[in-house]
Amino acid sequence: MKVYVVDEQGAQRLAESLDGVDPAECKLVWVDVKDPSLEERKYLRDFFDLHPLAAEAPLETETVPRVTEFNGHILAIWNMLRDVRETEKLEVTSLYMILGDNFLISAHVEDIREIDTMFKKLRGETEARHDHPAFFLYTIMNISTEEWFPMVEGLKDDIDTFMEEMLEGGAKGDVSTVMGLKHKNMAVRRTLSSLRDVVMRLARRDLTAVPGEFNVYLMDIYDRLTRLYLEVDNNSDLISSSLDIHLSVVSNRLNVTMKRLTVVATFFMPATFLAGVYGMNFIHQPEYKWYFGYLFFWIAIVLVTLAMFLIARRQDWF
Helix, strand or coil: CEEEEEECCCCEEEECCCCCCCHHHEEEEEEEEECCCHHHHHHHHHHHCCCHHHHCCCCCCCCCCEEEEECCEEEEEEEEEEEECCCCEEEEEEEEEEEECCEEEEEECCCCHHHHHHHHHHHCCCCCCCCCHHHHHHHHHHHHHHHHHHHHHHHHHHHHHHHHHHHCCCCCCCCHHHHHHHHHHHHHHHHHHHHHHHHHHHCCCCCCCCCHHHHHHHHHHHHHHHHHHHHHHHHHHHHHHHHHHHHHHHHHHHHHHHHHHHHHHHHHHHHHHHHHHCCCCCCCCHHHHCCCHHHHHHHHHHHHHHHHHHHHHHCCCC
16 A cells, blocks of 8 residues: 655655544545455545445456546546557556545556556655645546557557558468457557546536546546547558458459469360370271371470460460
8 A cells, every 4th residue: 555645734745554644634645555455445435434336346457447426536447558569469457546525546456557656756756746636636547648649659550561561462361460450459449438438527517526627637638538549440440441451462362373273274275185085095096097196296285385375475364
């Protein structure tokens, strides 16, 4: 547990527990807990007078972002997204935040580096620059939103690279690449849509836990999430186009292969015909007793095949 406290005189301090902290005598109390037990959640519920549904809700590594209003505080669930290049998968970590008039509780199952960075910066400050918990809620959401941009741009670069390789003949027909990009883009799109709804709910002016002056900052986050959503939506069109191009390339490659096999089979048709004619073993067949018959047979085959080869080259069969 990590605790950040700002008292009524504006003095700040960091602690490892809530011992000696009285919320009524503080401007701000921020508590960050990792994978809290049921006893710890009950303790926080009694300490801050939280609604049981807000304090005792089971924490999950990944859940749908949402905002739930209670009497005197709100529960906001925010998703932190990580693009793991080693596994080419997206990792989602849900952050549970309970915002009150003078307190903020953040709970999560896994480590969140954004929060660790914020506490390190707070440890280096001598005096509190902000004493409202909504500011720290906004800061977490703002840092998380900024980290979405390189991930979405990297996803777009991967799609562009795949399309270029297909057009240059580098893609060898493995559809798993484009399908992996499609599933990743769909996951990002779903998460961004839910996060936009969370920000819009928080920007409502009837929430007492969020001061009106923070609405402009929340709308700034909403605008950036909208830009990201439109970029991801554009990626969906690119992926659909990539899949169409991929299928067209595979189909064209198959057509070229069948065309070459057809040309080879056509070259052997005259030889097959002549071999069939002179292999019928009729008694009254004059060419059987011709001294140069065998030589004539091979000359005819070579000449006919050569003629067909020249015709095929002129017709651009291969």
